[in-house]
Amino acid sequence: MLFRTKRAVTALLAAVMAVTSAAGLSACGEAERAKAKSNANEITIWTHTAGSEGELGTVQKIVADYNAWPGRKAKVKIQAFPQSSYNDSVVSASSAGNLPCMVDVDQPNTPYWAWANILAPLTTPALARRIKDLMPSATGKWGNQTYTVGYFDATTALFARKSVLKKLGIRIATVDKPWTENEMNQALAKLKKTGRWQYPFEIGTADNKSEWYAYAYAPILQSFGGDLVNRKTYTSSDGYLNGAAGHRFANWMRMLVVKGYISSRGGSDTALDFVNNKSGLLYGGIWSMSTFQKYAKDYKDIVAMPLTDFGHGSVAGGGSWTVGVTKTCNNKAAAEDYIRFSLQDKYVAQMAKAGMNIPATAKAQQMVPQFAKGGDMVVFTRISRKYVTMRPATPAYNFISTEFRKTIGDIMNGADTDSWLNKAVNHIDGNIAGADNYRKASK
Numbered sequence: 001m002l003f004r005t006k007r008a009v010t011a012l013l014a015a016v017m018a019v020t021s022a023a024g025l026s027a028c029g030e031a032e033r034a035k036a037k038s039n040a041n042e043i044t045i046w047t048h049t050a051g052s053e054g055e056l057g058t059v060q061k062i063v064a065d066y067n068a069w070p071g072r073k074a075k076v077k078i079q080a081f082p083q084s085s086y087n088d089s090v091v092s093a094s095s096a097g098n099l100p101c102m103v104d105v106d107q108p109n110t111p112y113w114a115w116a117n118i119l120a121p122l123t124t125p126a127l128a129r130r131i132k133d134l135m136p137s138a139t140g141k142w143g144n145q146t147y148t149v150g151y152f153d154a155t156t157a158l159f160a161r162k163s164v165l166k167k168l169g170i171r172i173a174t175v176d177k178p179w180t181e182n183e184m185n186q187a188l189a190k191l192k193k194t195g196r197w198q199y200p201f202e203i204g205t206a207d208n209k210s211e212w213y214a215y216a217y218a219p220i221l222q223s224f225g226g227d228l229v230n231r232k233t234y235t236s237s238d239g240y241l242n243g244a245a246g247h248r249f250a251n252w253m254r255m256l257v258v259k260g261y262i263s264s265r266g267g268s269d270t271a272l273d274f275v276n277n278k279s280g281l282l283y284g285g286i287w288s289m290s291t292f293q294k295y296a297k298d299y300k301d302i303v304a305m306p307l308t309d310f311g312h313g314s315v316a317g318g319g320s321w322t323v324g325v326t327k328t329c330n331n332k333a334a335a336e337d338y339i340r341f342s343l344q345d346k347y348v349a350q351m352a353k354a355g356m357n358i359p360a361t362a363k364a365q366q367m368v369p370q371f372a373k374g375g376d377m378v379v380f381t382r383i384s385r386k387y388v389t390m391r392p393a394t395p396a397y398n399f400i401s402t403e404f405r406k407t408i409g410d411i412m413n414g415a416d417t418d419s420w421l422n423k424a425v426n427h428i429d430g431n432i433a434g435a436d437n438y439r440k441a442s443k
Helices: 002-036 054-066 083-096 107-115 126-129 162-167 180-193 212-224 244-258 270-275 288-295 334-343 345-355 378-387 398-412 415-434
Strands: 042-050 075-082 100-108 138-142 145-149 156-159 281-285 302-305 323-325
Touching: 042 054, 042 083, 042 107, 042 334, 054 075, 054 334, 054 345, 075 083, 075 288, 075 323, 083 145, 083 180, 083 302, 100 334, 107 138, 107 145, 107 323, 107 398, 126 334, 138 323, 145 281, 156 162, 156 212, 162 302, 180 281, 212 244, 212 281, 244 398, 244 415, 270 281, 270 288, 281 288, 398 415
Parallel strands: 042 075, 042 100
Antiparallel strands: 100 323, 138 145, 145 323, 156 281, 156 302
């Protein structure tokens, strides 16, 4: 009995000591966290550019320059992630309460991240003034507020060889005069008739797990007169995705497969395939030019043209990576000051050149030879300015994009247009309604 009592007392003392020790460690940890939180003289930026030597090197240069600047408001640190895992890292950190002060944001994700309380609006007057100098497509907005800003824009175009078009009697489209739907269909028929290519047109159908379908194919839908969602209310896709224009668009996409103009599976590297003459016409992004410049021996024969006007004007995809301030940042003023500093024309030019994208300011464009007057990539600046339609600025966008991708992919592979479009609208409208129309920030 005494032995049992002694053992029980010993166990009790051990438990108390363990609890006390744990409490001490917990208190110590809380104190350290509180101390770190109160130390706002050091802030961190997360970037998706790990693996992209040029872009990451430019970010490192900007941070080094800011840290060496006598007027800095805090010391900035960098943490780089691979792009493939970046978004998941941010979402996980948000759930755990471990977000840094600044994060990279893919522009169409901005509304969702703002709604989810990850981002805070950018409000510093000095930064607001600088934002006015940026191309509209280099900003991320939700409602009437700007949450993210970028250094460059990316857009889409049709690529062909001038010699091929001339030989077949096909007009070279210009920014001011894109092809009409009839011209496009005739061009495809002529390219197919040559027998030179199994599939004369490449539109990137293999890229069916990313943003490509919504980024590149929604502009075709919009040129037909439809859209992914009602942009006045952002509460429904009914009549926009599944209306008469949506049906014409979907049937045209299906026609491309039926007539053998495209493969519904496509190639894995569309730009390189075009260089190697596996297609006669390519619908791709501005980044295709880097491949052409590096590998195409007939580079000067390649022409970039705006997307076809299917009745409601040519439309181009827009929006790329941006940067914003998190809602949990303990020194928002310093974070916005760093962003303003980083938006100097020289840095905008360096960031854009690293990925060969459109610099976000007019002055920076003149600092990159390819985008300066007479440069071989000025056409993309003109396409972006004249034809870009941004992806819908709604927190529902990611769901809409996924639903659109699956639906159009199925229709190109033979699914019934009417039922598939209606099903997509039902799913999209259900998601929006289930989130109370995304009117209130989530908790």
